[in-house]
Amino acid sequence: MKRERLTIAAAAAFLLLSIVGAAQAQSMKIPKPSEGLMPNPGRGKALYASHCSACHGADLKGSDKGPPMLHKVYEPSHHSDVAFQLAAARGVRAHHWQFGDMAPVPAVTPDDVAHITAFIRAEQRKVGIQ
Ligand code: HEC
Numbered sequence: 001m002k003r004e005r006l007t008i009a010a011a012a013a014f015l016l017l018s019i020v021g022a023a024q025a026q027s028m029k030i031p032k033p034s035e036g037l038m039p040n041p042g043r044g045k046a047l048y049a050s051h052c053s054a055c056h057g058a059d060l061k062g063s064d065k066g067p068p069m070l071h072k073v074y075e076p077s078h079h080s081d082v083a084f085q086l087a088a089a090r091g092v093r094a095h096h097w098q099f100g101d102m103a104p105v106p107a108v109t110p111d112d113v114a115h116i117t118a119f120i121r122a123e124q125r126k127v128g129i130q
């Protein structure tokens with residue numbers, strides 16, 4: 001009887017641990033562009049126009065729905081390229097601005113996001129954000 005209870009407790013503990021482990025692995029998965037991809041700002045420009053400009057502005061200066069990307073808060077040392085991958089894949093909880101949350105953008109692949117990020121970085125450099 002006692003041994004049976006122990007077995008059940010051990011099984012329950014094991015189950016719980018594997019659920020927690022799976023959840024952690026899931027949340028730590030960062031989308032990565034293909035190996036050897038050469039991010040292309042030209043392609044990124046077109047992708048940005050279709051998927052991001054409605055909120056972040058055609059000129060990257062923001063809109064009434066989202067913040068400007070030509071802003072010091074989005075310089076590479078504050079928002080790395082990984083932040084762009086995570087934003088597109090998972091969305092963003094409002095924390096810097098008052099526009100509300102950003103929904104995920106499932107239409108873009110990690111490769112698309114790498115091109116978009118290259119475009120945004122090039123535009124940021126033009127105005128001295130680097
Ligand atoms: C529907 C509007 C909307 C669209 C479309 C959108 N964004 Fe956003 N995005 C936002 C808002 C709003 C925030 C600001 C959240 C906050 O308060 O920090 C944001 C924040 C971000 C951030 C900052 C993330 C962070 O960690 O703080 C990045 C990077 C970003 N967006 C990239 C993109 C890219 C790339 C696209 C296109 C693939 C895109 N966004 C499309 C609304 C949008």
